[in-house]
Every structure is written in C-alpha cells, then in structure tokens.
Amino acid sequence: MKTLKHLALCLAAAFIATGCSNDENEPVNNAVKKGTPATFNMTISNGANTRTSTNSGRVITWRAGDEVGIFAIGGSGEPQINCKYVYNAETLMWEAKTLDNGIMLEEGANYTFYAYYPYTDNVKAAKAAILNVYSNQSITQEGGNSNYDLSDVLLSQSTVDSYNNGEITLNYTHAYAMVEVLIAGDKIGEDGPSQVVLKNVVTDASIDLTTQEINTLGAPQDVIMARVEGDENNNTFLYRAIVPAQKMTKGSTLLEVYGVNGGKNYTFKAPENKDIAYDKGKFFRMEVMIGEVEAGIKFPGGNIDPWESTPGVNLEGEEIKVQLIKEFTGNDLTVAAKVSDLTEEGWYAFQNKADNGGVISVDNLSEATIDWNKSLKLVFTSTWNNETNKAITSNSYYVSAINYTHIGPIEIESTNGLYKITFKAKGTVTATTSIKSKCNIACVSGKERGFGIHTSANTITGNTPKSTMAGVELTSEWPEAEYTVFVNFSKVNWEMDNNKKEMVSKYSGTADLNTPSETDDLSKFHLRFYTTTNANKDNLNTVSTLEITDVKMEPYVEEKN
Structure with missing residues (x-):
C-alpha cells in the first residue's frame, strides 16, 4: 500500500x-x-x-x-x-x-x-465546522469528483x-452515513431508473472537530442519489448517497424510484413497526425489486467492515401517480377572457365576455367520499329567440368553462402521449322538457389546437384516432365512483374550414386526430369543463348546473399481462 x-x-x-x-x-x-x-x-x-x-x-x-x-x-x-x-x-x-x-x-x-x-474556506473555528452534503449527488464536477464524493x-x-x-x-x-440502494428486477428496463431519490433527510450539519460531535441543522429535504457507473448487469443498478446520521421514523417515506416498468414511478416506506437508522460511519443498504412480483424493498443483513449488519425486512412498494393538476384550495377563481390571459398554472373561470350566460363560482365541501374541500360550479342560462329561430346565449368550450391551465412541457415518450383524467361531478338541468345533465370536456393545446380526448382510450389511439370532446352524463348527487376520460397529447385535430378558408381545430366526438403534436402544442394545456345543454324551440329557457371536484390527471400505462 x-x-x-x-x-x-x-x-x-x-x-x-x-x-x-x-x-x-x-x-x-x-x-x-x-x-x-x-x-x-x-x-x-x-x-x-x-x-x-x-x-x-x-x-x-x-x-x-x-x-x-x-x-x-x-x-x-x-x-x-x-x-x-x-x-x-x-x-x-x-x-x-x-x-x-x-x-x-x-x-x-x-x-x-x-x-x-x-476543505471549505468557510470553516473558521474547529468547534463549529458547517459541512453540508449536496442535495443532488448525481452531478460530477470538474476534476472528476462527484457531488456524492464531496458529500463524504x-x-x-x-x-x-x-x-x-x-x-x-x-x-x-x-463522519456521515452512506445509504446504498440496489435496484433489480425484470421490469426495470434496459437503461434502469431515470432517477432515484432519498426522501426526507437532513442534509446540513455542524461538527465540533475537537470532539467530533455532530448536530444536524435545518429541515429535511430530498437527495438525488448517485448512480454507480459500470455496475449494471442482469437488470441491476446501484445508487448511493451520503447524509448526516439520523433516524427515519416508522412508516415514513424512504425512497422514490422514477422511470421504470414502462414509465412508472414507485415509493417505498419504512416498516410500520420500527424506525430506520442511518448511522455515522456505517452504510445502510436497501434492495428494491421491481419485477414479476409486486415492487418491494428489502433491508438485507451484511457485515462489511467498518459497516455493521442490519436485519432484513421486506416491504411492498407503491406506485407514485404523477399529477398534472393541482387541487383548488382558494375562495375565488381568476377570470380569463382569452387564452393569452392563461399565463400561470392553476384554475380559472374562463368567460369570453361579460353577460355570456355563465356564472362560475366556488363552493365549500365536506363530503366523506370526496378528497377536496372545494368544488367548482358553472351555472349557464341559455335563452331561445323565436324571431331569429336561434339561441340568444349558448355555451361551448370557448364561451363559459371551468378551466385548468398546466404550464410546462408535457412528457409523451413513456406513455405515447396517453394520460388519464379522473373527477367527480354532478349536475342538473331546468327546462320545459326533461333533459339529462351532461359534462363536456375539451383539452386545448399550447398552439390553441384540440388534443384528442374521449371516455375510451381506444377511440383516441390506433390507426384512425378521433374525438376532441368527451362527454359524461351526470346525476344530481355526487357519485361514489369517479368519472374517467383519456387524453392523447400526441395528436391534435387540424383541418381546413371551408367557410373561414383557414386551418382550425374542430371540437366534437368525430373530429379526426390527423396531426402530430408539435413542441408548442406540448408547452401547456388548457383543460375545459363546460355544459352544452342549450335552449331550443321546445325549451325556450334552460339553466344548466355543473359542479366538479377531485380532478386528477396522470400518465396512463395500460397494464400488460
């Protein structure tokens, strides 16, 4: 040596x-x-x-x-x-x-x-050396040392x-603890996870160099782990992170694994009956299996000097659902009259003009079967004019709608652009004759073109995909089960309007999805919930009420046998 x-x-x-x-x-x-x-x-x-x-x-x-x-x-x-x-x-x-x-x-x-x-030039006294670890330890710095190395x-x-x-x-x-994670299984994929994240760990510490006493500082955060390059074989991938010594309480989230099993993500928690310790000068190893059996984690025994052994524990993993829609928690909605007004992520009352027949509001909820504490309500009044033989006010996706705008690129590679929307809704229609209440949904792209959307994933995929509008019939009470529709972000409708002599998107259940989405299309989306129960000669006045809550959107991966 x-x-x-x-x-x-x-x-x-x-x-x-x-x-x-x-x-x-x-x-x-x-x-x-x-x-x-x-x-x-x-x-x-x-x-x-x-x-x-x-x-x-x-x-x-x-x-x-x-x-x-x-x-x-x-x-x-x-x-x-x-x-x-x-x-x-x-x-x-x-x-x-x-x-x-x-x-x-x-x-x-x-x-x-x-x-x-x-070495750090910020250490001025031996009794108070602030030596923190990096929150992203996957990065390699100039000179060859990674943030992982510099955290040790x-x-x-x-x-x-x-x-x-x-x-x-x-x-x-x-001075600190090393956490090591082995990812294995036949459903990881050839390239392994896109990212492995150590959850809820304290990264900052003050060290008394004279006694080597260490005190952690600050709030817990997440640490992106470093992949050990060159150690991938037989669908196994090794990751490591350095953190100050600390305990993870029973049942707490320890780990998240992203981009495996066809684009899915998984989370893993500590046992419900014991704490997990990341000890000074020792390594703690987790073995994650994602394969034919359900995703699970094991803490194996081992004895590699100077690390002490740990007992083995098997735990099941839980798939992480990546949500593109945030819960509404406010009391009022921002009003937008045109797409250019939709500049930030969140919920809006889309009203193309004043007195268009629609009123959008927020209601408080306290329902045992509903997760959100708020609902969003649209009341639209449509009136018929017998002289002109047309409705004075009628609704569509661009008139009066409950709108959610997502800002940021939409990922379509791992799911072929297919996402699932779930929500709960109820509605009523007041009219001369009996009319069923209905919720219509459209999804407008960043270029203001219509993405594919339908209650059936098969309709908006395949060789002849169709539909830029989905519709579900409602009852007057909150349903126990949620409604489901699907969005295809990889296709839009874009065709010539012979009357306008220009290219437009048509919003209907039969519109062809004839054009691949472009980068600008995927830069954002505007999801619209609205009613189209408009007045006619048999129903001179209709009042349609639509109320929605518990809206979620996540990538859709069809389960394979």
Missing part, C-alpha cells in the same frame, strides 16, 4: 506569517511562525489510503486536487487555523496551498491536530507529545 505524504518543502526554518485562515475576522497573528514544515501521512480507517467513492467496491484512492483542512493547536505560537492541503497525484504528495499556508512545528512542543475533508465528510484527530520532526499520521474516518 502506498503512503500518501506531504513532504517537507525547502522552506526557511521560520518566516513571518499569520494563521492559515486569512479571514479578516480571525485574530491577526504577527508573531514569527517557528519550526519546520510539517510532514503528514494521511490514511483512512487505520491504514487504508482510500475513501468512499462511486464504485462497486465502495473505495478509491485520493484524486488529484482533493483538498483537506487542518488545524494545528500547540507550540508557542497562535493556533494554525484551517490550513489547506492539496493532493498532488503526480508526486503523491500533500502540499500546502501557499507557502504561508503551511503548518510549521517546533521541535519538542506538544500539538493537537484536527482535520477534515473536503471525513474527520481526523491526532495528538503529538514532544514533536521530534517525524511525520504526523492523520487517520480519517467517515
């Missing part, structure tokens, strides 16, 4: 310098730095000259440019604070960043050394009595 040293440079026995930290808030030391340059032997875990990295063996050698910070306390001078030493891979030497940054030691004096990796905080402490010009051994240990 090669020993990594900082070799003494040919420096003067003493030179004028301040402490290693150049921060203006530090006490200025105008005394002469006495002694000779220190020589360091830096190891990990009592002899190994390696540290945790992203390979399957869990260790690699120091990389060129790696930096450590060292505090030297003792001798007749001021403490030498946060001195930066950089690894030179060509000479296998640890070198002080600058001449005045090197640690000088007096022969016969007593010293205590506190060291840490990776290492600590060392050494005491020397009566220094005799010998080398100082700094043996580093891992």
Whole structure:
C-alpha cells in the first residue's frame, strides 16, 4: 500500500506569517511562525489510503486536487487555523496551498491536530465546522469528483507529545452515513431508473472537530442519489448517497424510484413497526425489486467492515401517480377572457365576455367520499329567440368553462402521449322538457389546437384516432365512483374550414386526430369543463348546473399481462 505524504518543502526554518485562515475576522497573528514544515501521512480507517467513492467496491484512492483542512493547536505560537492541503497525484504528495499556508512545528512542543475533508474556506473555528452534503449527488464536477464524493465528510484527530520532526499520521474516518440502494428486477428496463431519490433527510450539519460531535441543522429535504457507473448487469443498478446520521421514523417515506416498468414511478416506506437508522460511519443498504412480483424493498443483513449488519425486512412498494393538476384550495377563481390571459398554472373561470350566460363560482365541501374541500360550479342560462329561430346565449368550450391551465412541457415518450383524467361531478338541468345533465370536456393545446380526448382510450389511439370532446352524463348527487376520460397529447385535430378558408381545430366526438403534436402544442394545456345543454324551440329557457371536484390527471400505462 502506498503512503500518501506531504513532504517537507525547502522552506526557511521560520518566516513571518499569520494563521492559515486569512479571514479578516480571525485574530491577526504577527508573531514569527517557528519550526519546520510539517510532514503528514494521511490514511483512512487505520491504514487504508482510500475513501468512499462511486464504485462497486465502495473505495478509491485520493484524486488529484482533493483538498483537506487542518488545524494545528500547540507550540508557542497562535493556533494554525484551517490550513489547506492539496493532493498532488503526480508526486503523491500533500502540499500546502501557499507557502504561508503551511503548518510549521517546533521541535519538542506538544500539538493537537484536527482535520477534515473536503476543505471549505468557510470553516473558521474547529468547534463549529458547517459541512453540508449536496442535495443532488448525481452531478460530477470538474476534476472528476462527484457531488456524492464531496458529500463524504471525513474527520481526523491526532495528538503529538514532544514533536521530534517525524511525520504526523492523520487517520480519517467517515463522519456521515452512506445509504446504498440496489435496484433489480425484470421490469426495470434496459437503461434502469431515470432517477432515484432519498426522501426526507437532513442534509446540513455542524461538527465540533475537537470532539467530533455532530448536530444536524435545518429541515429535511430530498437527495438525488448517485448512480454507480459500470455496475449494471442482469437488470441491476446501484445508487448511493451520503447524509448526516439520523433516524427515519416508522412508516415514513424512504425512497422514490422514477422511470421504470414502462414509465412508472414507485415509493417505498419504512416498516410500520420500527424506525430506520442511518448511522455515522456505517452504510445502510436497501434492495428494491421491481419485477414479476409486486415492487418491494428489502433491508438485507451484511457485515462489511467498518459497516455493521442490519436485519432484513421486506416491504411492498407503491406506485407514485404523477399529477398534472393541482387541487383548488382558494375562495375565488381568476377570470380569463382569452387564452393569452392563461399565463400561470392553476384554475380559472374562463368567460369570453361579460353577460355570456355563465356564472362560475366556488363552493365549500365536506363530503366523506370526496378528497377536496372545494368544488367548482358553472351555472349557464341559455335563452331561445323565436324571431331569429336561434339561441340568444349558448355555451361551448370557448364561451363559459371551468378551466385548468398546466404550464410546462408535457412528457409523451413513456406513455405515447396517453394520460388519464379522473373527477367527480354532478349536475342538473331546468327546462320545459326533461333533459339529462351532461359534462363536456375539451383539452386545448399550447398552439390553441384540440388534443384528442374521449371516455375510451381506444377511440383516441390506433390507426384512425378521433374525438376532441368527451362527454359524461351526470346525476344530481355526487357519485361514489369517479368519472374517467383519456387524453392523447400526441395528436391534435387540424383541418381546413371551408367557410373561414383557414386551418382550425374542430371540437366534437368525430373530429379526426390527423396531426402530430408539435413542441408548442406540448408547452401547456388548457383543460375545459363546460355544459352544452342549450335552449331550443321546445325549451325556450334552460339553466344548466355543473359542479366538479377531485380532478386528477396522470400518465396512463395500460397494464400488460
């Protein structure tokens, strides 16, 4: 095993310098730095000259440019604070960043050394080193170190009595915990997960280098894990993340796996009867299986020094439903008269003009079978004119509608553009004759063209897809079961209007989906809920009420046997 040293440079026995930290808030030391340059032997875990990295063996050698910070306390001078030493891979030497940054030691004096990796110039005192991990550890920085590598905080402490010009051994240990996740199974896909996320972990910590006591700081957040490249075989993929030591409470969400099993995402939780511990200096391994059996997770036993074993536990995974529609929680809806007014994500009252016959409002809900606390209501009054033999006011998707606007690119690769909408609705119609209440739905693209939409996924897919309007019949009470319609974001209707002599989208159940969606189409969508129970010569006045709630939209992947 090669020993990594900082070799003494040919420096003067003493030179004028301040402490290693150049921060203006530090006490200025105008005394002469006495002694000779220190020589360091830096190891990990009592002899190994390696540290945790992203390979399957869990260790690699120091990389060129790696930096450590060292505090030297003792001798007749001021403490030498946060001195930066950089690894030179060509000479296998640890070198002080600058001449005045090197640690000088007096022969016969007593010293205590506190060291840490990776170096940061923000560490001003050995008792309060803020050393945080990265929230995205999948990124590789210039020089070869990933954010995962730079999150692997290492600590060392050494005491020397009566220094005799010998080398100082700094043996580093891992300050934080490593979480390792093996993803396996026949439904992962050839390229593996698109992302693996460690959930609800604290990433910030303050370390007292003199005692190596660690206190976590701040609120929990998510950490994107690093993939261990080169370790993929037989549909297995390995991921790792470094976090400060902490406990995950029983039943809490531990992990999310994205982009497997035909574009599905899964979440995994801790056991309901025990906490999970990410312990200092130890690794915690999870094994996730996504295959012929339902997705599940296991915490296997193991004993790889210096990591301690953990008992095995099997848990089922739960598919994550990616929602494109947010719950409405306000008291009033923003009114929009045209598509250019729909600039932000959220719910709107779409009214093309005042006094168009429609009134849109918000009602409070408290129903045991409904998740939302609010419903959105449209009341439309249509009146017939016998003289002109047409309705004075009539409704359509562009007149008076409850509108949800989604901003952002719509992903169509993994699902071929097919999404599922579920909602609950009720309605009534007041008219001379009995008319059934109906909810119509249209989905307008970012280019103001009609996406395919229908109650049957088969209608809007296949060789001859049709329909830019879906309709469901309603009752006057909230239903126990939800209504379902499907949207095909990969196709729009776009055809010549012979009367207008221009290209338009037609909104009907028979409109052909004849044109592939373009980037601008997929930049956003406007989902419209509306009524079309308009007045006629037999019903001179109709009042249609439509009320919706619990609206959800998620990618639709047909289950394969």
